[in-house]
Amino acid sequence: MIEPVIEIIGFTKIYESLTAVDRLNLNIEEGDVFGLIGPNGAGKTTTFRFLATLLLPTRGIARIAGYDVVRQVRDVRRSMGYMPDSFGVYYGMRVWEFLDFFAASYGISRYRRRRIIDDLLELLDLGHRRNDAVQALSRGMTQRLCLAKTLVHDPPVLILDEPASGLDPRARIEIKELIRELRSMGKTILISSHILHELADICTHVGFIEGGKLLAAGDLQRILEEIRSHQILEIRVIGAERREMERALGDNADVTDIRCDNGVWVVDFTGDDEAQAQLLASLLERGITVQEFHQRRVNLEEAFIKITRGEVT
Amino acid sequence: MRLRPLRQSPTLAALRRAPGFLVALLHPRNIPTAVGAIRMTLRVLRESARRVWAMGRAVAENPIVTKELGEIFQTRRAVILFALFLGLLGLTIYAAWPRGDLLLSNIDVVARRLVTVVGTTLLALICLLAPAFSAVAITGEKERRCFESLVTSGLSSKGILLGKLIASLVFLVMLIITATPMLSLCLLLGGVSPGELLGMFLLLLEAALGFTVLGLTASCIFERNNAAIGASYIIALPLMAVLLTMAWQGGLFSPGISMELLLVSVVITFFILSIFSRTTVRPRESRPSEEETAWSQRQTGLVLDRDLIPDRWIAPPRRKDLLPDGANPVLSKEIHSELIGQGTLMLRLIIQIGLALAVVPFTLLYFIGAPAWFFSYIAIFALLIAPTFTCGMFTGEHENRTFSLMATTLLRPRQIVMGKFLTGARLVLLLLGILIAPTLPALAYAHLSFIRGFTLGEFILCLVICLLWALALVALGLMWSLISRRTTTALVATYLTGGAILAGPLLIHAVVMSFPALPDAWAGVALPLSPLSHLFAIAPGEMSEVLFPAEGMTVSGGGGGLLFLSGALIATALALGAMTLGHDWVWRRWRGLGEA
Ligand SMILES: Nc1ncnc2c1ncn2[C@@H]1O[C@H](COP(=O)(O)OP(=O)(O)O)[C@@H](O)[C@H]1O
């Protein structure tokens, strides 16, 4: 088995009476982009700060690139780039000075710094703001600048705490593009958000955390497929007999469950789009007047947790 | 009963007829008018009473007052402070209480001294604490970004200011009130009349009000806690020195003057309140920093020019190229930080005020021959300015939420501590240098025995004492900044501890010498700690003795001065070492506390 790049074992953090994170276990392998999803106050930031060597755990251990985050602090810092969920910038510094400061703080030689700053400014599309004061940047640019800061020492692991929060849709897309690019560079990325939707197209794996507990975690692609194959159809018919409807639906091999909710038939369906069309056709054939026939929008989070329940706990 | 119709208010009409008012009342024709007048008066009185009552209720229900009082009394610290304060007060009174072997005629004098000492100490405490409480009242809300919501909460500006004023005052007033029973004990001794004691309380209340208003005003004017606190202390400390000197000389006991001062401060209070409630207690639209700089430049009439001297020394020109290898990134960051750059505007204001104030010591130095006063001035000036630069250096990283960015790099504690220390030391020494530079020509005169009995060696020794004292203060401020959670706390703590080291030993000396019950040997125990006593020992000058009335508050000559120098050096080095070693440990204390 491959050694996980990020490994959390039984992490628990208790603030006075509040358990912010409760016995969290997580393994993230090299090259994964792991999205940690949870509402505000779920414990995402607490977990990330622990990994970033900023927080001592009440219980539990974690390793990043094989180094213990409590005991081998400098090694961990060298192999990880951390972007906090909220952060300030040093007033009065210019963009290149900001990056220069952090690069020098990681002990990078001046010769290499010159290259790194140029490359990062280009990668993050900040080249034209190179000489601007950092506090004059827009929120989206500040976020990109901070991302650049986490990359100055070229760490194999990135820990990004809600990098897209508070951004407008366009800036959000830019950040996503960047993360995709970082992924293609082979970085292992741990990223958080309060909505799955935001991360769905950049993550390889996701986990759901709520009230300090990791509810579910797994391979996003596999689970999305499973979700896609479990559809819910809502059918509204006019004047059809209940028994006739039950027979018509029950005859179809892809239908796994039928309920009738206030005159709307709710059908669990495992077939593909073509099978759906056939189901509709069969209803019409039987002379049933179908007023409405559509696929219910699935709540990704709910479906995900439903499907993966039992895998984690 | 029908009243005779009146064209004007019966009250006014009746009053207009005064002084024959009473006579008129008795005239049968006027009785209905008089009854009307009395009724009107009663109604006016009732209305006024209702208004006062409503105002009182508004104050009591002012959400700011309730919120802040809740905050004050929730903390255990307030209780501990009170207990400590009362304990100290009791101890002082007990120690100074006349013992049996005193002559009866002496008891009066002792009682008076006792009240003077306690009153002066209280006054000092109030002067020191009041600006600390009120200077952050408005700026604190601004820094916590609660200001907008406070202003838009429906409270009027006057309500906000009044609430803040009362909330900052309550603690001080309680301090004064809790001291009452103990002080009243002194009445038993005779020598002090209840009227005089009352006068003293009024004076204390005025001082509390005056200094609170001062802090509040600074809080309205400035945008940041540091600036507001720095500015209010820079004004408050000299004022305080004057007040304390007056109090020490018995000025505590004259109710007439106190009443006057009280009225004046109340008038000023409301004057300032009304001014600022109209203009300042309103959120400024947030503007980018460059505009803000331009704004503050317009406000202060000061323009920072990084290419000119001395601005260039204080805020060096921007770097053109990458940091050299092996340079300390923190040092470079701090030196170029906007805090210092922007603070420079305030700084120059301070320098200018400082230079203006220095005219007096200069005169003393050159014409009266009391160089010690000049150096004392420098030592006090160092105390005034050092904390404003150093106290925000660690806490600022939290307050500006840059902490976690820096904390996850590979910077070593040594780099961080030294970077910050060197920046602070450089600035403070520079400013002192600017202050001292004009005296260098005096060196030449010193050779010509212009200042009799003050040699070159002594001049240099005094200079070095002042500079090392400043260095130690920089380390002290950094220390507090490292262990405090907020810049405000660090600032107040540094002013208090620094002030205690500077003036405490002299105060102890004065107190001990005032009371026969205390052994004289205690008087000099703490003196070697204060740079002031060394300065006066080394450079007494002809007039120093006259101007520095408490004789014997000095430690013996140059040897003591050298001792102080090495002490200050060692203390600074120890502080730096402790900060380097404890740095990570202290940060761990914050770990998990969040940054907000
Ligand atoms: N320093 C602290 N002291 C007390 N409670 C805290 C502290 N930091 C976080 N918490 C609590 O821990 C819980 C998890 O917070 P956090 O990890 O920031 O959540 P998230 O990032 O998922 O929004 C919250 O309920 C929060 O109130």
Ligand SMILES: [Mg+2]
């Ligand atoms: Mg968070």
